[in-house]
Amino acid sequence: MKFTPEKYTIEDRPHEPFIDVHEIENFLERPRPSKERIDEIIRKSISKKRLSLPEVADLLNADDPSSVEQIKAGAMKLKEAVYGNRIVLFAPLYVGNKCINNCQYCGFRVSNKDAVRHTLNHDDLIQEVMALEDNGQKRLILVYGEHPMYDADFIADSVRTVYKVKRGNGEIRRVNINAAPLDHEGFKKVKEAGIGTYQIFQETYHPGIYKKFHPSGKKADYNNRLTSLDRAQDVKLDDVGIGALFGLYDWKFEVMALVRHTNHLEACYNIGPHTISFPRIKDALNVNLDQDYSVSDEDFTRLVAILRLAVPYTGLILTARENAALRKEVMRFGVSQIDGGTKIEIGAYAAAKADQHIDKEQFMINDDRSLNEVINELLDNDYLPSFCTACYRLGRTGEHFMEFSVPGFIKRFCSPNAILTLAEYLVDYAPEETAEKGWKVIEKNISELNGHANVPELRSRIEKIKAGERDLYF
Structure with missing residues (x-):
C-alpha cells in the first residue's frame, strides 16, 4: 500500500531532517473543530487510513469533554x-x-x-x-x-x-x-x-x-x-x-x-x-x-x-x-x-x-x-495475553502490519497464535488459579473465531502443547 506523502514545507528526502517547528505549531493553531469534523476524521481512521497532520491537529484541538469521549470511543473501535x-x-x-x-x-x-x-x-x-x-x-x-x-x-x-x-x-x-x-x-x-x-x-x-x-x-x-x-x-x-x-x-x-x-x-x-x-x-x-x-x-x-x-x-x-x-x-x-x-x-x-x-x-x-499478576488482570478484563512471535519469524513483516492490509488476518493467524502462546504459559508457568482463568479465556476466544480459523487444528495443537510440544504456530 503506497503512502502518498503530504506536502510539507520540508520535502522528505532520505537522511535529511524533516521537522519544521513552525509548520507543526501552525497546524496546532487551527480552531477547535466541529463535532461533524471529528466524526469525519474518526470514520477515516476506522477505515484504516492514515490521518494527515491537519487531521491529527484537529483531534488534538478537540478538547471539550464530548469531543474527547468521541475520540476515545473511536480509538476503542479501531483498536x-x-x-x-x-x-x-x-x-x-x-x-x-x-x-x-x-x-x-x-x-x-x-x-x-x-x-x-x-x-x-x-x-x-x-x-x-x-x-x-x-x-x-x-x-x-x-x-x-x-x-x-x-x-x-x-x-x-x-x-x-x-x-x-x-x-x-x-x-x-x-x-x-x-x-x-x-x-x-x-x-x-x-x-x-x-x-x-x-x-x-x-x-x-x-x-x-x-x-x-x-x-x-x-x-x-x-x-x-x-x-x-x-x-x-x-x-x-x-x-x-x-x-x-x-x-x-x-x-x-x-x-x-x-x-x-x-x-x-x-x-x-x-x-x-x-x-x-x-x-x-x-x-x-x-x-x-x-x-x-x-x-x-x-x-x-x-x-x-x-x-x-x-x-x-x-x-x-x-x-x-x-x-x-x-x-x-x-x-x-x-x-x-x-x-x-x-x-x-x-x-x-x-x-x-x-x-x-x-x-x-x-x-x-x-x-x-509480577508477570503472572499482570496476566491475571488481563484475563479478568477479557484480554487475550500473547507472547506471539510468528509473523516476524515467518517473514510476515514489511510495509505494514498484515492485519491492517489482509482481511481476516486476526482470526486466521493472530488470535490462534496468541491462544497457543497463552496455552504454553498456562501449562508451564501459571499457578492453578491463573490456569483456570486462562483456559476459560481460551475457550471463549476459540468460540469467537466463527470459522475464520482452522479450529480443529488449533485444538489439536493445544493438545500437543499439553503433551509437551512447544513453539507451534500458524
Missing part, C-alpha cells in the same frame, strides 16, 4: 478492528548503564557520579535470561546506555547469547533493541544477529528543547538522531520503533512530530515504524526537573487515543513507568503491547530469584507486579 482483544507481553532487560551522554532527565547521564555503573558479562546475561524464562517470558527488549563499549558487535553478541539460552521449556523467541544510533554497518550486524525491532527515541522533537536537555555527548547531535533510522532502512532493517519522552515539551507538539516522523519513513521507504512509544518522565537518581510540560493522566489518555487513530497499523507500547490503574485504563484506547514483571536495575531479575535487592535504576517504575 478492536485492528488488534482484537490481544495484548502482547514483553520484558525489558538492561544490559549496561555506562553512558557518555549527559541527558538532564536520566539517571544514567555521565555527570551523575552517584550512578553505579555496571555491564552484564556473558555469564550475568545468561543468568538474567534464565530468570526471565523461568517466569514465562518469551519476548525481550535489551536496553543499553550510549557508550562506545556497547557497539554493534557487543549488541549482536548479546542478542546471539540470549537466543541460545534454553531453560526447560523456556526460550526467548524475539529480542528487540533500545540502544544508540548505529552506522550502516552496525545496523547490518545487528540485523544479521536476528533482532526484532530497533528502537531509537528522539526524546523531544523540538530542536531548541532538545539542545537544552542534551548538552553533550554524541546524543547532542539532534539531526543525527532524527535521521538515524533512515540508515537502518538502507540495510533493510525495516522493523524500527520511534518514541518521545513526554514531559520535556508540549505533548501536542510531540504527538504531531511522531506522526510526522511516521510520514517521513513512509514517504522515503514506504514502511512506517513498527512501534511507537510514549513514556512520561519519571523520577530518577539526582534528577530534579521543572514541571512546565508535565502531562496529566487525562491528557496522557487522550494522546494514546489520538495516536491510535492517527496510525492505525502501528503498535503502541505502554510501559511499567505508569501505575497499574492507569495502564488498565489506557489499554482500552489503543495500546497493543505492555511489559510485565519489569525490573530495570542491572542484574535485577537474577537477584530477585536469589532474594537479593538492587536499588540503582535509570528511573522509577510504578507497576512492579
Whole structure:
C-alpha cells in the first residue's frame, strides 16, 4: 500500500531532517473543530487510513469533554478492528548503564557520579535470561546506555547469547533493541544477529528543547538522531520503533512530530515504524526537573487515543513507568503491547530469584507486579495475553502490519497464535488459579473465531502443547 506523502514545507528526502517547528505549531493553531469534523476524521481512521497532520491537529484541538469521549470511543473501535482483544507481553532487560551522554532527565547521564555503573558479562546475561524464562517470558527488549563499549558487535553478541539460552521449556523467541544510533554497518550486524525491532527515541522533537536537555555527548547531535533510522532502512532493517519522552515539551507538539516522523519513513521507504512509544518522565537518581510540560493522566489518555487513530497499523507500547490503574485504563484506547514483571536495575531479575535487592535504576517504575499478576488482570478484563512471535519469524513483516492490509488476518493467524502462546504459559508457568482463568479465556476466544480459523487444528495443537510440544504456530 503506497503512502502518498503530504506536502510539507520540508520535502522528505532520505537522511535529511524533516521537522519544521513552525509548520507543526501552525497546524496546532487551527480552531477547535466541529463535532461533524471529528466524526469525519474518526470514520477515516476506522477505515484504516492514515490521518494527515491537519487531521491529527484537529483531534488534538478537540478538547471539550464530548469531543474527547468521541475520540476515545473511536480509538476503542479501531483498536478492536485492528488488534482484537490481544495484548502482547514483553520484558525489558538492561544490559549496561555506562553512558557518555549527559541527558538532564536520566539517571544514567555521565555527570551523575552517584550512578553505579555496571555491564552484564556473558555469564550475568545468561543468568538474567534464565530468570526471565523461568517466569514465562518469551519476548525481550535489551536496553543499553550510549557508550562506545556497547557497539554493534557487543549488541549482536548479546542478542546471539540470549537466543541460545534454553531453560526447560523456556526460550526467548524475539529480542528487540533500545540502544544508540548505529552506522550502516552496525545496523547490518545487528540485523544479521536476528533482532526484532530497533528502537531509537528522539526524546523531544523540538530542536531548541532538545539542545537544552542534551548538552553533550554524541546524543547532542539532534539531526543525527532524527535521521538515524533512515540508515537502518538502507540495510533493510525495516522493523524500527520511534518514541518521545513526554514531559520535556508540549505533548501536542510531540504527538504531531511522531506522526510526522511516521510520514517521513513512509514517504522515503514506504514502511512506517513498527512501534511507537510514549513514556512520561519519571523520577530518577539526582534528577530534579521543572514541571512546565508535565502531562496529566487525562491528557496522557487522550494522546494514546489520538495516536491510535492517527496510525492505525502501528503498535503502541505502554510501559511499567505508569501505575497499574492507569495502564488498565489506557489499554482500552489503543495500546497493543505492555511489559510485565519489569525490573530495570542491572542484574535485577537474577537477584530477585536469589532474594537479593538492587536499588540503582535509570528511573522509577510504578507497576512492579509480577508477570503472572499482570496476566491475571488481563484475563479478568477479557484480554487475550500473547507472547506471539510468528509473523516476524515467518517473514510476515514489511510495509505494514498484515492485519491492517489482509482481511481476516486476526482470526486466521493472530488470535490462534496468541491462544497457543497463552496455552504454553498456562501449562508451564501459571499457578492453578491463573490456569483456570486462562483456559476459560481460551475457550471463549476459540468460540469467537466463527470459522475464520482452522479450529480443529488449533485444538489439536493445544493438545500437543499439553503433551509437551512447544513453539507451534500458524
